[in-house]
Amino acid sequence: MSNSEAILKIKDLKVYFDTDAGVVKSVDGVDLEIKKGTTLGLVGESGCGKSVTCLSIPRLIESPPGRIAGGEIIYKGKNLLELSEKDMQGIRGNDISMIFQEPMTSLNPVFTIGDQIQEVIMLHQHKTSAEARELTLRILKKVGIPSPEIRIDDYPHQMSGGMKQRVIIAMALSCSPDLLIADEPTTALDVTIQVQILDLMRSLQDELGMSILLVTHDLGVVASMASHVAIMYASKIVEYGPVEQIFSNPGHPYTLGLFTSIPVVGRGKRDLYVIPGNVPDPLAFPRGCKFWPRCVFAEDICRSQEPFLENIGEGHTAACHFRGKIDKHLWKEKTNTGSFLNISR
Amino acid sequence: MNNTLLEVRNLKKYFPITKGIFSKVIGHVKAVDNISFDIKEGETLGLVGESGCGKTTASRVILRLIESTGGEVSFNGDDVFSLKGEKLRQFRKNVQIIFQDPYSSLNPRLTVGNIIAEGIGAHKIATGAKKKEMVGELLEKVGLSAGYYNRYPHEFSGGQRQRIAIARALSLNPRLIICDEPVSALDVSIQAQILNLLAKLKKELNLSYLFITHDLSVVEHVSDRIATMYLGEIVEIADTEEFYSNPLHPYTVALFSANPSLDLAAKRKPIILKGDVPSAIEPPRGCRFHTRCPVAEGICRIEWPEPKDVSQGHMVRCHLVDKSNPKAPIGIS
């Protein structure tokens, strides 16, 4: 598995926003890798920089105030940050598709869904409008819209949330992308609709072989969808690896904290672990490791030196000065919540 | 044995749908249709279900924020819908609510202190320095500093605002708090703080909660008993342990199966329900769930299933559950 080819490699990416209050370092040295045909789950709390990371891949960061301040985004061997705007447009339409976080705002209320999908198709592919309509019907059917011949002329408000999300997926798939970036695609949906959409994404992936970057704050969604996970905290990736590794043997204190702070069915009613303090203000990140003010293991070195992602296992990296030494056993001793980690049998 | 605090019997709320300039009523949204449950003193009842199934409407009717269409609610033995004067004032004090969105539920123009003190003043519990002291104590009880009195909601994070909302709810010394998705808008690490706080307060103050949520992991963590709601009806209710070890209604089972599990070993194939929740305007005949139910049979399309008590405290509404040998008609594979 480890030597399968990466479709996307992000190296030391920095995305900054110049605001009146100062420079917001929304993404500050992110490293990521997505292997071909697999799903990478990107997990982290609100404001940690997940959406900005996603938007920077197809270069959709609004500038100003935003700017890519450094790093590389290597897609199929090419650094996207060095492409001309024209070449980039070609990639956006044909190679990389994105599903945005606010599903209800990504459809235009004044056009029928059919018109909107056709427009995307005609913008990026040389098709007549009759051909585009034909293709639209096929895609709507593929994403499980019942009676697409009728629904194609619906306006967004005539559809339920789950239906709209299917339409958005249809639109993203209309160009058969090789990489789909899905930013919280099911967060606004009910659980029984969420499984429908996740199942749809999984089967389309099997069929089309696309790679997926899936942003979510739900570790359960990651478990059911992803082969790899990246845990993001305060504008950086703090742990990365195969999902089995991260779930059975988390190695970063933040990941350990996340796993022990969520209620898990069957764990009983004892208190949940609470990661002390709050997420730091991106205008005033702490020096050294950004997690130290909340970390139970922090020592002097953490307050002065920033740790970088380094190996702690096969394809498994963590950014912590004590990487490899901290594990669930030590966590249990330190916080008395280690038994919470027996989630994966 | 604890006393029953809240008793809800055959509660209904229909919203009329009108048309034309004379507002002719052409139908009804049956948002809540014949629901019954009890909450005992010191007990948490979890209410799970998807958006639009009537959870919030039910709580609003119970609080008398909107009028009921039928049925009864009694609180501490009193008929809530006929309460007047002092008794009604006491009821409004005794039953409080916390909402999902900690951003819109606090008045942005009032200071934190005034938000919390509002009820204390209105119910003439305390004034002046005594009132301020009470607010300070409440702030500390929910894990905030008493020094926040003169600050405004926008200066606080989502988790802190939810604490302010909890302090406000506690200010009148209630017996029952309706928690309407209180942690759904919060990040996981903040969610843990609030869940722990609610558990601590329940123990300290012997509070009861009606805990509304769509999250099956959260609801197990907080509840003593759980009810599943679908299209305005309660289709199953049981003690938490029984609910999780022996779910019977196909909809409950499907919800479990849809709940994203952290257990990688359990790579189960989720039960995928077809389509969307039907409209509550013309709910399906027979069992309301039959249009999405993977095991529905002929009778389900025609006859409305009566509630069946399959064991002590375990009620289920499904034709296919056999009362003498209760087994779920569908399993999680």
Ligand SMILES: Nc1ncnc2c1ncn2[C@@H]1O[C@H](COP(=O)(O)OP(=O)(O)OP(=O)(O)O)[C@@H](O)[C@H]1O
């Ligand atoms: N246009 C902008 N101008 C200034 N700051 C911005 C802008 N867009 C994003 N940010 C800041 O960048 C940081 C990361 O934001 P981002 O939207 O990537 O977070 P996220 O991880 O996607 O959070 P969520 O889970 O809430 O979606 C935040 O502090 C945010 O306020």
Ligand code: SF4
């Ligand atoms: S580097 Fe130090 S502060 Fe940061 S996570 Fe590791 S132990 Fe904690």
Ligand SMILES: [Mg+2]
């Ligand atoms: Mg985001």
